[in-house]
Amino acid sequence: xxxxxxxxSRVICKSGTSVKIECRSLDFxxxxxxxxxxxxxxxxxxxxxxxxxxxxxxxxxxxxxxFLINHASLTLSTLTVTSAHPEDSSFYICSARNPGQxxxxxxTFGSGTRLTVV
Amino acid sequence: xxxxxxxxxxxxxxKGAPVELKCNYSYSGSPELFWYVQYSRQRLQLxxxxxxxxxxxxxxxxxxxxxxxxxxxxxxxxxxxxxxxYCAPAMNRDDKIIFGKxxxxxxxx
Numbered sequence: 001x002x003x004x005x006x007x008x009s010r011v012i013c014k015s016g017t018s019v020k021i022e023c024r025s026l027d028f029x030x031x032x033x034x035x036x037x038x039x040x041x042x043x044x045x046x047x048x049x050x051x052x053x054x055x056x057x058x059x060x061x062x063x064x065x066x067f068l069i070n071h072a073s074l075t076l077s078t079l080t081v082t083s084a085h086p087e088d089s090s091f092y093i094c095s096a097r098n099p100g101q102x103x104x105x106x107x108t109f110g111s112g113t114r115l116t117v118v
Numbered sequence: 119x120x121x122x123x124x125x126x127x128x129x130x131x132x133k134g135a136p137v138e139l140k141c142n143y144s145y146s147g148s149p150e151l152f153w154y155v156q157y158s159r160q161r162l163q164l165x166x167x168x169x170x171x172x173x174x175x176x177x178x179x180x181x182x183x184x185x186x187x188x189x190x191x192x193x194x195x196x197x198x199x200x201x202x203x204y205c206a207p208a209m210n211r212d213d214k215i216i217f218g219k220x221x222x223x224x225x226x227x
Contacts, residue, residue: 046215093161095162
């Protein structure tokens with residue numbers, strides 16, 4: 001089945017530094033990927049839609065300059081948290097749509113990245 | 119505005135009892151509806167979607183357009199059903215999935 005690999009699974013960084021999170025589709029090409037953020041004991045909040053070869057579409061309230069998304073190939077999307085602050089600490093999850101499974105429904109999720117900013 | 123509501127944050131059910139996790143949505147147009155499940159320490163995974171009308175692990179969900187509901191049901195709960203369940207609609211036009219707040223299902227022995 002479709003597999004999405006997310007790396008790293010955990011990262012601790014200092015305030016003011018930037019952190020890059022990778023999301024890879026391992027056995028399929030993903031034209032669209034999605035980035036979510038999950039706070040403790042809360043639901044997933046969609047941050048942005050990443051489209052291969054074009055600019056990401058950000059949800060309302062998400063700072064595009066702070067959360068840089070790059071989808072340079074059909075198997076890789078990256079989320080860079082720039083100038084991280086403690087309030088950016090969260091669980092970040094990516095999802096990829098496998099177009100081979102039909103227009104809707106072929107979504108596979110990564111295992112998530114726990115970011116802690118100290 | 120698009121909205122999905124899961125009114126129960128926590129649902130505790132005895133093993134063998136029926137389970138119903140409620141989900142109501144408010145969307146313009148006709149969204150596709152999904153249920154996702156997250157077991158402890160595992161990644162989110164698709165449980166079922168209404169277009170396929172399938173039954174996975176004994177769970178079913180019927181889309182009621184009149185009530186705009188997509189409740190998840192299982193006749194006899196099992197201990198391994200304990201997990202977080204998310205109702206998630208998606209619109210065809212942009213394909214993104216919006217998640218409800220989730221319901222934690224706790225199966226009591």
